[in-house]
Amino acid sequence: MKLNVNGADVDVDDRFATSPLLWVLRDVLELTGTKYGCGIGFCAACTVLIDGRNTKSCQTPAETAVGKAITTVEGVSGLVVEAVRDAWRRGNVVQCGYCQPGQTLAATALLTADPSPDDAAIGSWMNGNLCRCGTYPRIRKAIGEASEALATAWSLPENSATKRSGSG
Numbered sequence: 001m002k003l004n005v006n007g008a009d010v011d012v013d014d015r016f017a018t019s020p021l022l023w024v025l026r027d028v029l030e031l032t033g034t035k036y037g038c039g040i041g042f043c044a045a046c047t048v049l050i051d052g053r054n055t056k057s058c059q060t061p062a063e064t065a066v067g068k069a070i071t072t073v074e075g076v077s078g079l080v081v082e083a084v085r086d087a088w089r090r091g092n093v094v095q096c097g098y099c100q101p102g103q104t105l106a107a108t109a110l111l112t113a114d115p116s117p118d119d120a121a122i123g124s125w126m127n128g129n130l131c132r133c134g135t136y137p138r139i140r141k142a143i144g145e146a147s148e149a150l151a152t153a154w155s156l157p158e159n160s161a162t163k164r165s166g167s168g
């Protein structure tokens with residue numbers, strides 16, 4: 001089967017068709033930025049973007065991603081994730097870091113779908129992404145700050161074409 005990962009088509013042996021995408025990414029394609037937390041759909045450490053939507057890769061048979069754009073923490077790019085990463089850095093969000101690839105991808109998907117989420121929307125969207133270090137207050141604050149930074153960036157003429165696209 002052919003998967004599109006981070007903008008490139010890659011051939012993956014058909015014997016992995018029903019394997020969780022998480023393991024194809026980590027063990028076959030050696031993209032280890034996507035983390036294994038629980039393996040049963042409870043923590044979202046394994047979050048990737050599939051056609052822009054945050055998706056638990058441990059619950060996604062690899063074959064179901066054929067024909068779709070898979071984006072991992074290694075390949076995500078654009079104004080939205082740049083704003084997220086900058087806010088994360090300024091807010092010193094990360095503690096151990098293990099959950100953070102999934103957290104930042106979920107935040108990127110949120111701000112792509114809704115550039116101005118209120119606190120309730122942030123809480124609801126991020127609810128499934130667990131953090132054993134308890135960085136939730138810093139994550140929520142950083143998403144708010146990334147949202148404000150994006151509003152400013154998108155008001156600039158050179159960035160208007162990339163608004164809401166999540167790329168550029």
Ligand code: FES
Binds near residue numbers: 057
């Ligand atoms: S590792 Fe996928 S939800 Fe926990």
Ligand code: FES
Binds near residue numbers: 096
């Ligand atoms: S920063 Fe340690 S699990 Fe989230």
